[in-house]
Amino acid sequence: MTHCHTTIQSLRRQGFRITPQREMIIETLTQSNAHLSAEEIHKRIKPRSKTINLATVYRTLDLLVEQGHATRLIGKEGKFLYATRQHSRHLHLVCRKCGRAYAASYDGLQPFLEQLKSTYGFQVEAEHVTLYGLCPHCIHPPNQ
Amino acid sequence: MTHCHTTIQSLRRQGFRITPQREMIIETLTQSNAHLSAEEIHKRIKPRSKTINLATVYRTLDLLVEQGHATRLIGKEGKFLYATRQHSRHLHLVCRKCGRAYAASYDGLQPFLEQLKSTYGFQVEAEHVTLYGLCPHCIHPPNQ
DNA sequence: TCTGTTACTGCAAGAAATCGCAATAAAATA
DNA sequence: TATTTTATTGCGATTTCTTGCAGTAACAGA
Ligand SMILES: [Mn+2]
Ligand SMILES: [Mn+2]
Ligand SMILES: [Zn+2]
Ligand SMILES: [Zn+2]
Numbered sequence: 001m002t003h004c005h006t007t008i009q010s011l012r013r014q015g016f017r018i019t020p021q022r023e024m025i026i027e028t029l030t031q032s033n034a035h036l037s038a039e040e041i042h043k044r045i046k047p048r049s050k051t052i053n054l055a056t057v058y059r060t061l062d063l064l065v066e067q068g069h070a071t072r073l074i075g076k077e078g079k080f081l082y083a084t085r086q087h088s089r090h091l092h093l094v095c096r097k098c099g100r101a102y103a104a105s106y107d108g109l110q111p112f113l114e115q116l117k118s119t120y121g122f123q124v125e126a127e128h129v130t131l132y133g134l135c136p137h138c139i140h141p142p143n144q
Numbered sequence: 145m146t147h148c149h150t151t152i153q154s155l156r157r158q159g160f161r162i163t164p165q166r167e168m169i170i171e172t173l174t175q176s177n178a179h180l181s182a183e184e185i186h187k188r189i190k191p192r193s194k195t196i197n198l199a200t201v202y203r204t205l206d207l208l209v210e211q212g213h214a215t216r217l218i219g220k221e222g223k224f225l226y227a228t229r230q231h232s233r234h235l236h237l238v239c240r241k242c243g244r245a246y247a248a249s250y251d252g253l254q255p256f257l258e259q260l261k262s263t264y265g266f267q268v269e270a271e272h273v274t275l276y277g278l279c280p281h282c283i284h285p286p287n288q
Numbered sequence: 289t290c291t292g293t294t295a296c297t298g299c300a301a302g303a304a305a306t307c308g309c310a311a312t313a314a315a316a317t318a
Numbered sequence: 319t320a321t322t323t324t325a326t327t328g329c330g331a332t333t334t335c336t337t338g339c340a341g342t343a344a345c346a347g348a
Pocket of ligand 1: 083087
């Protein structure tokens, strides 16, 4: 059972309809183990499906995020990017000054997430957390 | 010394020019201890400065975030919101399903942030972290 | 205070993301 | 398989955010 099929079956079980467009979007996002923009996904599908519309891509990505099959983050250039949740687990450390992005282990985060769960009943999904701050290159005497 | 003046002096020290537009934007954001959209800030300033342009508001907000005086987050309705960093410290727990947002203490997060600092040399600014997941209302047997 | 440099602004154009609506097609049912 | 229901699509319009550029004004230096 591929990750792609798992997603499709889960959506079907929730009562969503599986259209060729949705299949192609899920397939594209799953097969590329990277962060893709809606535009990029659209561009990759176009050769196979001439009429697929960018709005459909956005709407499907919204659905995937809402249903927990994908995560949305803000890329270096300010555009939204999407990734499946099978995308290997890590944190993104993004420098607010230079925009550099570092991948970091989230191992030490677990105790805190469990604390949030017991305190608020909120189940954080930590596969793809983005934290902002200053990278080693940009740390300098505080702005006072 | 108000928070507003601290920001202005810090910017001046970094070599940025202090224009009336920038002063009004900083003042507006500081005095409202809330999350404001660029549009909302613009609307509030317009009566006092007829010609102020929305692009200037966006550019100033970018500057404030880059310089660490403000944080940017994605609001319930998908628009970007901004807040000063004097805005009381808390985490945002946002439900990916229903969009509900909870304010949470970030106290327990500190040890993990220190770990990130020593491992990666990255100084996370945790005043306004947004974590996504499922809220108590939306947690249900896994989609499986 | 006056002058020169150039960062900043307003404006208009452009790009990214969302939305309303009529036509279409997924899938449940007979 | 044919029928019915209604979620989903494509398309165009709209909204949100960004960018290029020429004119303006902040502020450093004389
Ligand atoms: Mn990632
Ligand atoms: Mn907040
Ligand atoms: Zn940096
Ligand atoms: Zn919820």
